[in-house]
Amino acid sequence: MKAFTLGRVIPLVEVGAADSAERNLLASDFAVIELPLRDTHYRPLRDLRISVTDRCNFRCVYCMPKEVFGKDYAFLPRSELLSFEEIERIARVFVGLGVEKIRLTGGEPLLRKDLEYLVERLARLRTLWGADVDLTLTTNGSLLSRKAQSLWDAGMKRITVSLDSIEETVFQRMNGVGFPAALVLEGIDAALRVGFAPVKVNMVVKRGVNDTQIPSMARHFRGTGVEVRFIEFMDVGASNGWNMESVVPSSEVLRIISAAFPLVPASRTKPSDTSVRFHYADARGVIGVISSVTQPFCGGCTRLRLSADGQLFTCLFASHGLDIRNPMRSGGSDDALRRLVADLWRRRADRYSEQRGQMNTVRSPSKVEMSFIGG
Ligand code: SAM
Ligand code: SF4
Numbered sequence: 217m218k219a220f221t222l223g224r225v226i227p228l229v230e231v232g233a234a235d236s237a238e239r240n241l242l243a244s245d246f247a248v249i250e251l252p253l254r255d256t257h258y259r260p261l262r263d264l265r266i267s268v269t270d271r272c273n274f275r276c277v278y279c280m281p282k283e284v285f286g287k288d289y290a291f292l293p294r295s296e297l298l299s300f301e302e303i304e305r306i307a308r309v310f311v312g313l314g315v316e317k318i319r320l321t322g323g324e325p326l327l328r329k330d331l332e333y334l335v336e337r338l339a340r341l342r343t344l345w346g347a348d349v350d351l352t353l354t355t356n357g358s359l360l361s362r363k364a365q366s367l368w369d370a371g372m373k374r375i376t377v378s379l380d381s382i383e384e385t386v387f388q389r390m391n392g393v394g395f396p397a398a399l400v401l402e403g404i405d406a407a408l409r410v411g412f413a414p415v416k417v418n419m420v421v422k423r424g425v426n427d428t429q430i431p432s433m434a435r436h437f438r439g440t441g442v443e444v445r446f447i448e449f450m451d452v453g454a455s456n457g458w459n460m461e462s463v464v465p466s467s468e469v470l471r472i473i474s475a476a477f478p479l480v481p482a483s484r485t486k487p488s489d490t491s492v493r494f495h496y497a498d499a500r501g502v503i504g505v506i507s508s509v510t511q512p513f514c515g516g517c518t519r520l521r522l523s524a525d526g527q528l529f530t531c532l533f534a535s536h537g538l539d540i541r542n543p544m545r546s547g548g549s550d551d552a553l554r555r556l557v558a559d560l561w562r563r564r565a566d567r568y569s570e571q572r573g574q575m576n577t578v579r580s581p582s583k584v585e586m587s588f589i590g591g
């Protein structure tokens with residue numbers, strides 16, 4: 217049960233049966249949650265990224281290198297995964313706290329059986345202001361030509377496809393399993409055909425691996441309506457062997473592209489946008505750069521991540537998550553869950569990328585992997 221007053225939600229908290237350390241938090245019988253929720257740096261909670269699986273059929277060198285994610289790697293057992301009903305319930309709690317955008321990710325989200333069922337339910341959510349929740353998905357595109365129509369029919373209207381090169385040798389080496397770029401391109405075509413808009417393409421640029429592919433990626437997608445986003449290789453997780461020399465700064469990417477196709481800065485749509493966008497001067501499309509390493513954007517970071525086993529991570533570079541599955545499975549009410557999330561967000565102080573340069577060491581062996589919480 218909850219009462220709304222101007223700019224504020226006052227939920228009544230039912231006491232759940234949780235027996236964990238969260239008991240005190242859940243046991244309050246009355247809680248006032250002021251909206252918008254703000255963290256310690258005054259950032260509101262607006263975006264939820266939901267990982268629906270930690271598994272993937274690729275072994276991208278910068279994410280799940282096959283030397284680490286081999287056949288003996290212990291992925292989550294089925295029983296540990298949140299069910300679609302549980303994900304929907306958690307998503308509702310978040311939307312009730314001001315979330316306006318939900319991104320499904322993974323691992324590879326299209327590997328999760330019947331994902332359309334979840335999409336259908338999430339597509340029905342409305343923000344606190346009564347608008348549609350902005351629902352999108354990030355995929356490696358390997359199954360997209362088969363799934364584009366059913367995802368569209370289920371209510372997904374925007375999509376991001378990761379593709380690090382259109383050149384077969386480079387792409388197949390980079391995805392670690394020899395998957396053909398041609399099939400990902402078919403998936404992108406299928407998404408365009410059924411009407412997805414926008415279709416975005418993510419290219420992680422790694423020096424000495426695919427940096428020579430920047431002009432051909434720009435050329436290939438110019439004039440197609442697809443927006444390519446060039447992403448700086450990040451030091452997420454503890455297994456991708458990151459070092460600063462492998463990072464191609466966005467400034468360099470922009471120099472390379474504009475030498476072939478002049479660019480004009482585009483206006484930023486939202487402070488929380490991760491990409492800085494540019495138009496081609498001849499109006500044949502838009503590109504973006506995501507400069508998480510050289511131009512961190514923690515100040516506008518309104519994102520929280522939910523792992524496939526129900527842990528909440530307030531930063532991509534976190535070592536620990538807060539479990540929401542156990543409180544939920546042990547009978548916690550929606551209001552109890554809402555309070556758990558609100559309390560987590562209010563305590564949030566993360567700004568890892570901004571602090572990276574000041575740290576003696578940036579690599580912690582316990583950092584969570586990107587494939588576990590999604591991008
Ligand atoms: N499997 C899906 C895919 O590849 O699109 C979704 C999950 S993947 C973890 C989400 C995004 O994170 C992808 O666009 C991927 O390229 C990006 N990513 C993974 N590791 C990265 C890294 N070390 N630095 C920058 N981006 C990374
Ligand atoms: Fe899989 Fe995506 Fe990670 Fe590549 S980036 S290994 S496709 S989860």
Ligand code: SF4
Nearest residue numbers: 514517531532568569
């Ligand atoms: Fe957000 Fe953490 Fe990335 Fe900064 S480092 S932008 S706080 S996820």
